Amino acid sequence: MAIALWVAALGIGFLALWRYEATPGARGGPPGQWPATSAIEPLQGVSTLVMFAHPQCVCTRASLAELARLKGRFEGRLAAYVVVLRPRDAGEEWDRSDLWDKAAGIPGVTVRRDVDGLEAERFGVFTSGHTLVYDGRGRLLFSGGLTAARGREGEAKSARQIAALLTTGKAERDVSPVFGCALRHGAAPISTDE
Amino acid sequence: MTSDSAAAATEAIVRRAGERFDANWRNVCAATDRFFAKLMVGQWLFAILIALTFSPYGWEGKVKNVHMHVWIAVLLGAIVASLPIFLARARPGWVGTRHVIAVAMMLFSGLLIHLSGGRIETHFHIFGALGILAFYRDWPVIVTATAVTGVDHLVRGIVWPESVYGILHPEWWRFLEHVFWVLFAAIGLSISCVRSLKEMRTIAERGAEIEALAEGEWRKSSVVERDALGTTA
Numbered sequence: 418m419a420i421a422l423w424v425a426a427l428g429i430g431f432l433a434l435w436r437y438e439a440t441p442g443a444r445g446g447p448p449g450q451w452p453a454t455s456a457i458e459p460l461q462g463v464s465t466l467v468m469f470a471h472p473q474c475v476c477t478r479a480s481l482a483e484l485a486r487l488k489g490r491f492e493g494r495l496a497a498y499v500v501v502l503r504p505r506d507a508g509e510e511w512d513r514s515d516l517w518d519k520a521a522g523i524p525g526v527t528v529r530r531d532v533d534g535l536e537a538e539r540f541g542v543f544t545s546g547h548t549l550v551y552d553g554r555g556r557l558l559f560s561g562g563l564t565a566a567r568g569r570e571g572e573a574k575s576a577r578q579i580a581a582l583l584t585t586g587k588a589e590r591d592v593s594p595v596f597g598c599a600l601r602h603g604a605a606p607i608s609t610d611e
Numbered sequence: 612m613t614s615d616s617a618a619a620a621t622e623a624i625v626r627r628a629g630e631r632f633d634a635n636w637r638n639v640c641a642a643t644d645r646f647f648a649k650l651m652v653g654q655w656l657f658a659i660l661i662a663l664t665f666s667p668y669g670w671e672g673k674v675k676n677v678h679m680h681v682w683i684a685v686l687l688g689a690i691v692a693s694l695p696i697f698l699a700r701a702r703p704g705w706v707g708t709r710h711v712i713a714v715a716m717m718l719f720s721g722l723l724i725h726l727s728g729g730r731i732e733t734h735f736h737i738f739g740a741l742g743i744l745a746f747y748r749d750w751p752v753i754v755t756a757t758a759v760t761g762v763d764h765l766v767r768g769i770v771w772p773e774s775v776y777g778i779l780h781p782e783w784w785r786f787l788e789h790v791f792w793v794l795f796a797a798i799g800l801s802i803s804c805v806r807s808l809k810e811m812r813t814i815a816e817r818g819a820e821i822e823a824l825a826e827g828e829w830r831k832s833s834v835v836e837r838d839a840l841g842t843t844a
Contacts, residue, residue: 419697423690427718471672479728502672504673506673507673534672600672601671602672602673
C-alpha cells in the first residue's frame with residue numbers, strides 16, 4: 418500500500434516537472450517587417466538576429482549558449498543584438514547581471530538596454546530568450562526560442578531552422594516555442610497543447 | 612564418535628554457520644539501510660541547495676517568485692526520500708527496503724541532473740549511487756538500480772532525448788552507449804557482491820566450526836572435572 422502510494426506520488430511529481438519544463442512562454446506576435454519605430458538599427462545586406470532577454474532569467478543562459486554557437490557558425494553573415502530588459506524604476510545595476518556579461522562576451526554580439534520593455538513591445542515579444550531573425554531587407558525569417566526545453570542547452574531544432582534559413586532561405590518551420598521568464602508581469606505561459 | 616553422531620555434529624555446524632551468516636548479513640543490510648536513510652536526507656537537502664544555487668527565482672518583468680525548481684526540489688525530493696526513510700526505520704534489513712532504496716537513488720540521480728540544468732558531471736551520481744548500493748552485497752539490488760536508470764534513459768530518450776543526452780537528435784545507439792557504461796559498473800559491482808557473500812559464508816562456517824570445537828572442549832573438560840570431583844568424593 419505504502420509502495421503504491423509512493424509510486425503514484427512520484428508519477429504526479431515527475432509529470433508536473435515534465436510539464437513545467439516543456440511548457441513554453443507566451444508566443445507573442447512579432448511584425449513581419451522590421452518595426453520602423455525601433456531604436457535598434459538592422460544591418461543592411463546581412464541578416465540580423467535580435468534576442469530579447471530578462472537579465473535575471475536562469476533559463477536564458479542556455480539560450481545565450483545556443484546564440485554563441487549559432488553566431489560562431491555564421492560569423493560575418495549574421496548581425497546579432499541581445500536586448501536586455503530594465504524596468505524604469507529598477508536600480509542602475511539591476512540589468513548588469515552575469516547574463517549581460519555573458520551576452521557581451523559573445524564575439525560580434527551587441528548588447529542593448531531595453532528600458533521598460535519598449536523594444537520588446539515594438540517587436541511583439543513577451544518571453545525572455547525570444548529570438549527574431551530578419552533578412553537584409555528587414556523581412557522576418559524566424560521567430561522563436563533557441564532551446565528545446567526550459568534552460569536546456571543542446572542542439573535544438575530552431576538552431577537548425579535558422580541555419581537552413583540563412584543558407585538556403587528555406588526551413589521546415591519558421592516559428593519555435595520560447596522557454597524563459599516573462600518579460601512583463603502577467604504574460605502567462607501558453608499551454609503545451611497549443 | 613559414531614558415524615551418526617559425526618553426521619549430527621556436521622549438521623549442527625552447517626545449521627549454525629547458516630544462522631551466523633544470516634544474522635551477519637541482516638546486520639550489514641540493516642546498517643546500510645540506516646546509512647541510506649541519512650543519505651536520503653542529505654541528498655534531499657543537496658537537491659534544495661542546487662535549486663537555490665542554479666535557479667532561485669522565476670521572473671515576470673520586475674516581479675520575482677520562488678522558482679519552480681525550488682518547489683520541485685522540496686516537494687518531489689521529499690516524496691522520493693520518504694518511503695526509503697520510512698522503510699529503513701520500520702523494516703531495516705528487509706529485502707524490499709533495499710530495492711526501494713535502489714529505485715530512490717536512481718530517481719535522485721535524475722532529479723539532481725534535472726535541477727543542475729542537465730550538467731553532464733551530475734551523471735556521475737549514478738555511478739556513485741551504484742557503488743554505495745554495493746554496500747548491501749546483494750547483486751539483485753544493483754540489477755534493480757540498473758534497470759531503473761536503463762528504463763529512464765530509454766523512455767526519456769524517446770520522448771525527450773535532450774533532457775538525458777543533452778542533444779535533440781542523438782544517434783539511435785546513444786541509449787546503448789549510456790547503458791553499456793552503467794552495465795560495465797554494475798557487472799563489476801555484482802561480481803564483487805557475490806565474492807563478498809562467499810567470503811561471509813566462509814567466515815560464518817569457520818566461526819561455527821570454532822564454536823563447535825570450543826563446545827566440544829568445554830564438554831570434555833566438564834566430564835574430566837566431574838570425574839575428578841567423583842574420585843575425590
